[in-house]
Amino acid sequence: MGLHTADAIVLRRYPFRETSVTLSCLTDRFGKLKGLVKGLYAQPNRYRSAMEPFTINRIVFYDTRMSQLHLISQCDLLSPLTGLQCDVETMRVASFCVELIDAVVPLEEPQPATYQLLKQALERLALASEDAAGTRLHFTVRLLRLAGFQPQLDECTGCGATIRASGYWSARQGGLLCPSCLHEDPMVEPASSEMLSALAALAESAQPLRLDGPLAARLSQRLDEFLRWRLDRPLKTLTR
Numbered sequence: 604m605g606l607h608t609a610d611a612i613v614l615r616r617y618p619f620r621e622t623s624v625t626l627s628c629l630t631d632r633f634g635k636l637k638g639l640v641k642g643l644y645a646q647p648n649r650y651r652s653a654m655e656p657f658t659i660n661r662i663v664f665y666d667t668r669m670s671q672l673h674l675i676s677q678c679d680l681l682s683p684l685t686g687l688q689c690d691v692e693t694m695r696v697a698s699f700c701v702e703l704i705d706a707v708v709p710l711e712e713p714q715p716a717t718y719q720l721l722k723q724a725l726e727r728l729a730l731a732s733e734d735a736a737g738t739r740l741h742f743t744v745r746l747l748r749l750a751g752f753q754p755q756l757d758e759c760t761g762c763g764a765t766i767r768a769s770g771y772w773s774a775r776q777g778g779l780l781c782p783s784c785l786h787e788d789p790m791v792e793p794a795s796s797e798m799l800s801a802l803a804a805l806a807e808s809a810q811p812l813r814l815d816g817p818l819a820a821r822l823s824q825r826l827d828e829f830l831r832w833r834l835d836r837p838l839k840t841l842t843r
């Protein structure tokens with residue numbers, strides 16, 4: 604049994620019995636974890652954080668190795684990110700980021716780059732002055748890359764032929780189709796070289812990029828369709 608300290612962003616939180624909570628969080632050193640905080644409501648002073656979703660905390664937890672539910676013995680609030688609650692659109696994007704993390708990141712695999720990506724996206728959104736749609740687009744492309752879940756853009760998803768400058772976007776196939784494989788998906792749409800270079804640039808960039816408005820909107824729409832087809836369960840934050 605080990606005792607560990609980590610910084611943790613709370614993804615979801617559920618009541619457990621009368622005074623306790625279980626939660627899932629993304630940590631800087633241990634990846635995504637499930638935790639139990641006993642007596643959080645009974646002894647609020649003992650814990651200096653209420654472990655609200657979207658907050659950044661420093662936690663101490665016991666790794667029991669018997670279960671994936673770890674006992675969190677201490678939690679201190681590092682950053683409440685209160686700016687996220689300033690408007691509905693910001694909160695909607697923050698909820699999407701957290702839900703997508705929960706959907707594509709496996710439990711207990713250290714992923715420091717993914718933690719930094721989520722932390723920076725939430726901090727940027729909390730500043731309100733930032734473009735929420737641009738943050739959402741960059742977050743999506745970058746997270747899919749880090750999680751190994753990105754659309755297939757270099758080879759045709761039908762026949763495996765190399766795709767050079769442009770192709771046809773198929774959300775259902777999870778990437779591009781070449782002209783000979785258009786029968787695979789009646790819903791294909793042309794994917795311009797401009798769109799493909801923007802996707803490649805976003806996947807490599809540490810921060811959002813300034814893209815032409817219509818291009819950014821088209822890309823976001825394509826990626827949302829991709830997520831609708833490719834995730835095991837639908838994201839609540841994608842239904843509009």
Ligand SMILES: [Zn+2]
Binds near residue numbers: 763
């Ligand atoms: Zn093909």
